[in-house]
Amino acid sequence: MRMMRLLAGVALASLMGVGAAGAQTVLRSSDTHPDGYPTVEGVKYFGELVKERTDGRYEVEVYHSAQLGEEKDTIEQVRSGVIQLNRVSMAPFNGTVKETIVPALPYVFRDEEHMHKVMDGPVGDQIKAAFEPVGLVVLAFYDAGSRSFYNSKKPIRTVADMAGLKFRVIQSDIFVDMTAALGANATPMPYGEVYSSIETGVIDGAENNYPSYDTARHVEVAKYYSLDQHTILPEVFVMNKAAFDAMTPEDQEIFRKAGADSVGRQRELWTEMTENSRKKVEEAGAQINDVDKQGFIDAMKPVYDKHVTDDVLRKLVEDVRATQ
Structure with missing residues (x-):
């Protein structure tokens, strides 16, 4: 951790003007999604607010489309201070921040409104605090909608239809175990490899939300989109803690407030894009169907038994379910 702070301090100092009044600090932020995607635009808006509220002393450069690497790589970059900001899915943090296991659990949220309230x-505050011991400060939780399975073979209407199919999943043990509990085979791989892997038959499909299914053009190679809606997994926008700690308390408050203020903008854009993406994939020939969701929910008991393993996590699950 001491080495991470040192590296972050060096990286931050190298981006700052030296000795000049009003010196500017340029912070780099990574996102795997394309330009215009709601998370990218949410971070851009955050950057606008920060620049305005610090009178230009800080500027945020957003590197979209995995320009700085896939999520697993950029998580390590932001923890070490090579980059200062990062928007990623919460699932890849399951191994380092155990509290992130709870929002990643299948069917833990009733719907998106419930997820927002949680x-x-x-509960959100408790999860935010759990990131700090691993060198990160959470500035915002963003929407990523509900995730469902899609494939190139057939519609999925019941758990039995999942048998033997091969799906790409996020690099997370929960997603691997969830897929196995449904009788399918999970293949963790980077997001950028999914299209070619479906096209060449390495996998049969993947699981994601409408905007990702649309913008990554997976609809071209996997026409069957089945609305099992197994997870409503928030995205997380984080900052290197050493870089955050190096700022004045006043600037820290500006960053926290800008993160919170960017959430509303991101959610508006997300709702709009989800509606537009559903229309686009239907026009592109996607066959969208409902599923026997209760059967999927019932199949998740082994996943909860395996991953909700201590009192902290059990209490968090109870608190999520009790949130009205």
Whole structure:
């Protein structure tokens, strides 16, 4: 951790003007999604607010489309201070921040409104605090909608239809175990490899939300989109803690407030894009169907038994379910 702070301090100092009044600090932020995607635009808006509220002393450069690497790589870059900001899915943090296991659990949220209430409340605050010991400060939780399975073979209507199919999943043990509990085979791989892997038959499909299914053009190679809606997994926007700690308390408050203020903008854009993406994939020939969701929910008991393993996590699950 001491080495991470040192590296972050060096990286931050190298970006700052030396000795001049009003010196500017340029912070780099990574996102795997394309330009215009709601998370990218949410971070851009955050950057606008920071620049305005610090009178230009800080500027945020957003590197979209995995220009700085896939999520696993950029998580290590932001923890070490090579980059200062990062928007990633919460699932890849399951191994380092155990509290992130809870929002990644299948069917833990009733719907997106329930997820908002949970992540905007005390449970969200507890999860934010858990990032700091691993060198990160959470500035915002962003929407990523509900994730469902899609494939190139057939519609999925019941758990039995999942048998034997090969799906790409996020690099997370929970997603691997969830897929196995449904009788399918999970293949963790980087997001950027999914299209070619479906096209060449390495996998049969993947699981994601409408905007990702649309913008990554997976609809071209996997026409069957089945609305099992297994997870409503928030995205997380984080900052290197050493870089954050190097700022004045006043600037820290500006960054925290800008992160919170960017959430509303991101959610508006997300709702709009989800509606547009559903229309686009339907026009592109996607066959969208409902599923026997209760069967999927019932199949998740082994996943909870394996991953909700201590009192902290059990209490968090109870708190999520009790949130009205």
